Amino acid sequence: MFATQRRGRIVLMAAALSIGALLLTSCSTSGGTTSGANPDTKPKAAGGPFGTFKGEDLTLSRWAGDPWTSGQQAAATAWNKATGGKLTISAVPYENLHDKQALTLSSGNSDYDILYVHPSWFGEFAKAGYLAPISKDLADPKRNPSGFSAASYLPSVLSQGAYKGTQYCLPDFVSTIVVGYRTDLFQAAGLSAPKTTSDIIKDAAILNGKNGVSGIVMPGKATGAVSDVFSSLLTAQGNWWYNAAGTKDTLNDQAATKALDFYTKAAKYAPTGLLNMAVDDAATVAAQGKAAMVVDTTPSLSALEDPSKSTTVGKWAYVPIEFTANKPGGELIYWDWCIAATSKNKDAAYSFLQYYTDTEQQAKVALAASTLGATKSFYTDKDVTSKLPFLPAVNSALSNANPQPSLAAWPGIQTNIEVAVEQAIQGKLTVAQGVAAMHTALKALAG
Amino acid sequence: MTTTYRSRSSWDRGGRRLGRAMIAVPAVLLAALIFGPLIYSIVLSLYKWQITDINSGKAFTGLSNYVQLFTDPKVLNAVGNTLLYVVGSVGVELVLGFIIASALFDLTKGRRLANSLILLPMIIAPVITALIWRYMLDPQFGLVSQVLALIGINGGVAFFGSSNLALPSLMLVDIWQWTPFVVLILHAGMLGISEEQFEAARIDGAGRLRILRSIVLPGIAPQILLVLLFRTMDTYRIFDTVFVLTRGGPGISTETIGLYTYQTGFSFFNLGYAMALGVFILVTVAIISGFYLRLLRRREVFQ
Numbered sequence: 001m002f003a004t005q006r007r008g009r010i011v012l013m014a015a016a017l018s019i020g021a022l023l024l025t026s027c028s029t030s031g032g033t034t035s036g037a038n039p040d041t042k043p044k045a046a047g048g049p050f051g052t053f054k055g056e057d058l059t060l061s062r063w064a065g066d067p068w069t070s071g072q073q074a075a076a077t078a079w080n081k082a083t084g085g086k087l088t089i090s091a092v093p094y095e096n097l098h099d100k101q102a103l104t105l106s107s108g109n110s111d112y113d114i115l116y117v118h119p120s121w122f123g124e125f126a127k128a129g130y131l132a133p134i135s136k137d138l139a140d141p142k143r144n145p146s147g148f149s150a151a152s153y154l155p156s157v158l159s160q161g162a163y164k165g166t167q168y169c170l171p172d173f174v175s176t177i178v179v180g181y182r183t184d185l186f187q188a189a190g191l192s193a194p195k196t197t198s199d200i201i202k203d204a205a206i207l208n209g210k211n212g213v214s215g216i217v218m219p220g221k222a223t224g225a226v227s228d229v230f231s232s233l234l235t236a237q238g239n240w241w242y243n244a245a246g247t248k249d250t251l252n253d254q255a256a257t258k259a260l261d262f263y264t265k266a267a268k269y270a271p272t273g274l275l276n277m278a279v280d281d282a283a284t285v286a287a288q289g290k291a292a293m294v295v296d297t298t299p300s301l302s303a304l305e306d307p308s309k310s311t312t313v314g315k316w317a318y319v320p321i322e323f324t325a326n327k328p329g330g331e332l333i334y335w336d337w338c339i340a341a342t343s344k345n346k347d348a349a350y351s352f353l354q355y356y357t358d359t360e361q362q363a364k365v366a367l368a369a370s371t372l373g374a375t376k377s378f379y380t381d382k383d384v385t386s387k388l389p390f391l392p393a394v395n396s397a398l399s400n401a402n403p404q405p406s407l408a409a410w411p412g413i414q415t416n417i418e419v420a421v422e423q424a425i426q427g428k429l430t431v432a433q434g435v436a437a438m439h440t441a442l443k444a445l446a447g
Numbered sequence: 448m449t450t451t452y453r454s455r456s457s458w459d460r461g462g463r464r465l466g467r468a469m470i471a472v473p474a475v476l477l478a479a480l481i482f483g484p485l486i487y488s489i490v491l492s493l494y495k496w497q498i499t500d501i502n503s504g505k506a507f508t509g510l511s512n513y514v515q516l517f518t519d520p521k522v523l524n525a526v527g528n529t530l531l532y533v534v535g536s537v538g539v540e541l542v543l544g545f546i547i548a549s550a551l552f553d554l555t556k557g558r559r560l561a562n563s564l565i566l567l568p569m570i571i572a573p574v575i576t577a578l579i580w581r582y583m584l585d586p587q588f589g590l591v592s593q594v595l596a597l598i599g600i601n602g603g604v605a606f607f608g609s610s611n612l613a614l615p616s617l618m619l620v621d622i623w624q625w626t627p628f629v630v631l632i633l634h635a636g637m638l639g640i641s642e643e644q645f646e647a648a649r650i651d652g653a654g655r656l657r658i659l660r661s662i663v664l665p666g667i668a669p670q671i672l673l674v675l676l677f678r679t680m681d682t683y684r685i686f687d688t689v690f691v692l693t694r695g696g697p698g699i700s701t702e703t704i705g706l707y708t709y710q711t712g713f714s715f716f717n718l719g720y721a722m723a724l725g726v727f728i729l730v731t732v733a734i735i736s737g738f739y740l741r742l743l744r745r746r747e748v749f750q
Binding site: 288428 | 497498585586587588601602603604605606607608609610613692693694695696697698699710713714715716717
């Protein structure tokens with residue numbers, strides 16, 4: 001009797017638990033969105049984020065550094081308000097970001113939803129299956145503004161976020177290397193705008209030492225920027241470090257010799273301490289009126305036009321790097337926004353990616369930090385084009401661009417290339433020996 | 448009587464057992480914390496492990512990382528730079544520290560204030576110290592360049608941008624920060640010498656220099672060895688100052704073994720080789736420390 005009753009209770013409890021579990025399952029995540037959330041809700045205002053995601057908590061992993069982190073915090077706050085979701089930014093120093101992301105993702109128990117991925121480790125993460133594909137979201141008209149699709153991005157930049165034909169990431173933080181020159185000093189010396197690298201060296205020699213101003217400044221410290229400048233010098237000559245597969249050294253001796261010759265000659269007209277100058281140091285020297293020309297990345301060049309940092313605001317004009325007239329070139333510097341494969345909030349994550357990489361948000365970033373967006377409409381935005389004087393030079397340079405290397409072996413290769421450039425500047429290596437040292441460094445491509 | 452003796456003896460034995468048991472737990476924990484990572488590092492140093500290639504596992508390669516270590520010209524350069532840095536920094540710190548400690552020892556008024564002021568650089572975090580010196584020695588905007596310009600040396604000096612000056616400039620930063628530590632230890636040693644020795648020397652007509660040479664120096668020999676031990680170990684592992692100020696440049700003129708190990712592990716992600724370099728640092732520091740400790744034991748410091 002009692003045994004039958006007990007059995008009946010057990011059956012009832014099991015049934016109740018099963019129903020409860022079923023209800024819970026239906027309420028919980030169904031791949032990308034919790035019930036009650038609607039990823040297809042249109043924004044209240046143009047340029048706003050798509051979807052409502054009440055109750056969804058997202059974590060975004062990126063490097064710490066202003067004005068980018070604080071700018072993104074503002075975008076996250078606006079996104080939270082518009083969608084009801086809660087996006088938290090987890091920012092760590094750049095040098096720790098790869099390790100932090102890789103170790104967290106490899107644990108398989110990551111709480112990351114959105115990842116800011118550098119090109120040098122994008123391939124590694126895509127190959128390891130840490131990233132979620134976004135091709136369907138990008139093609140879904142219900143989740144994007146009218147007319148917005150993959151075609152809205154610059155194809156050469158968007159393609160860097162694809163792996164084996166699948167799109168994983170959306171790009172931003174576009175920049176390159178351009179040349180800035182002081183229009184007042186050039187005018188006073190009766191010089192016209194430099195067109196080619198030969199002009200730059202010639203003008204630097206003429207202007208060097210006049211009124212305590214050096215002829216030219218550029219990064220000389222091995223922090224990655226020397227390699228960026230050198231990569232731009234190669235690109236402008238139609239050459240690149242390696243083949244499309246990233247397995248074979250394609251460095252052309254003649255192009256590398258010309259590039260290294262330019263670097264070493266320019267260094268002769270540079271201020272004291274060039275070899276300890278990173279991108280920001282070079283820009284500060286130029287902004288403080290201590291150099292007539294500057295070769296640097298565009299985010300750093302924003303200092304020249306910032307009245308709080310520069311005594312030379314409005315005195316600069318910009319040209320792309322050209323070895324031969326009308327054949328500009330530059331290294332394409334960018335970052336990728338990706339969704340973690342383990343994210344339980346993929347729809348909300350895509351909503352933020354689309355919102356943040358679209359022109360309206362990127363225009364705000366550009367005006368605050370001088371990194372450029374990757375959408376085509378960004379480059380026709382009147383507000384942006386009128387306030388960023390180096391934009392035409394960047395556009396021109398990026399018409400012939402090679403993306404920043406994204407190979408696992410690149411950090412080691414890059415260090416050795418930068419050491420070769422520094423040693424050539426010091427005269428410890430001849431230009432030919434410097435080029436040979438670069439070939440030796442590139443042997444690591446073979447693994 | 449016998450019963451009392453026995454019960455006390457068994458009580459003592461029980462107490463000792465309890466004591467041993469209580470020590471055993473933290474001792475095992477401490478040993479695990481020290482030797483666990485150490486053994487794991489040694490094991491990893493026998494593998495080829497590129498952490499950027501997440502899907503490819505660790506491949507056992509035996510001693511190949513160590514073979515590479517002894518044939519890698521960058522290791523030779525880094526060890527050379529490190530030894531120069533150790534000898535230059537520690538040598539100057541010892542001499543300067545001795546001079547300042549002697550001056551403090553002779554002070555009758557304001558010794559406490561002088562002591563406090565001298566210790567200030569040591570309180571600052573090494574990274575902050577490095578940044579302070581970076582701005583002080585900046586060839587364009589630094590204080591030193593501005594002062595040099597006043598005496599006609601224009602254009603600045605590339606303290607960290609010249610391969611000849613970068614390593615001595617790094618030593619200067621270390622000397623500025625750590626000479627106070629030497630002063631502190633040597634001064635404490637001097638205060639431990641009995642006053643009678645000085646009085647006897649003065650009665651015998653010994654001069655200042657003779658007192659320093661014959662009483663003070665032998666009296667503080669254990670402290671000198673301690674200072675050498677600590678500072679050699681610290682400077683041999685130098686990383687933070689170099690990373691902030693030069694990153695090993697220009698070229699590889701300031702690349703130390705600590706920095707090269709960091710770059711191998713966390714810039715090039717070659718963990719196996721980085722572990723081998725770490726083990727190399729550990730062994731060389733242990734050999735140098737062992738040498739100093741033997742000298743210290745000979746002087747019966749720890750007996």
